[in-house]
Amino acid sequence: MRKNVPIVGFIIGLVLPIVGFAIVYFMWFKGRELSSLLNMLSHDHKTASKVLTLSLLINLVPFLYFNTKRLDFAMRGVVIATMLYAVLDVLIMFVW
Numbered sequence: 881m882r883k884n885v886p887i888v889g890f891i892i893g894l895v896l897p898i899v900g901f902a903i904v905y906f907m908w909f910k911g912r913e914l915s916s917l918l919n920m921l922s923h924d925h926k927t928a929s930k931v932l933t934l935s936l937l938i939n940l941v942p943f944l945y946f947n948t949k950r951l952d953f954a955m956r957g958v959v960i961a962t963m964l965y966a967v968l969d970v971l972i973m974f975v976w
Contacts, residue, residue, distance in 0.1 A: 883951055883954055884951040884952070884953050884954050885953055885954065885957075886953045886954065886956050886957035886960070887957060888954050888957060889942065889946060889951075889953070889954035889955060889956060889957025889958040889959075889960075889961070890957035890958070890960055890961050891957075891961075892942050892954075892957070892958060892961075893939055893942065893957060893958040893959075893960070893961025893962055893965075894961045894964075896938045896939055896941070896942065897932075897935040897936050897938060897939065897965055898935075899938060900934065900935035900936065900937065900938035900939075901931065901932075901935040903935075903938070904931055904934045904935055905917065908931075908934075925972050925973060925976060926973070928972050929969055929972050929973040932965065932968070932969045932972065933969060936962060936965050936966070936969070939958055939961070939962045939965075942954075942955075942958050943955055943958045943959070943962075946958065
């Protein structure tokens with residue numbers, strides 16, 4: 881399997897923010913149940929935007945890895961996935 885294809889970076893860029901959300905959940909919302917946190921995030925859009933933004937920071941790891949290894953197409957996939965999440969973040973913050 882080739883690593884220097886955009887779909888690999890895109891899939892990594894889509895999956896890693898879910899891991900980032902788990903990290904934010906365990907560090908920031910220790911005592912809360914997941915269902916109450918999701919309920920709170922559905923009503924408080926400002927906090928939801930902050931959590932999504934913090935979850936997106938984990939995409940820096942594969943971006944920097946692909947950049948140092950000169951895997952430009954995979955890096956492009958990570959950037960596209962991050963931009964899609966950023967559009968979702970702007971929609972959460974200002975539209976919904």
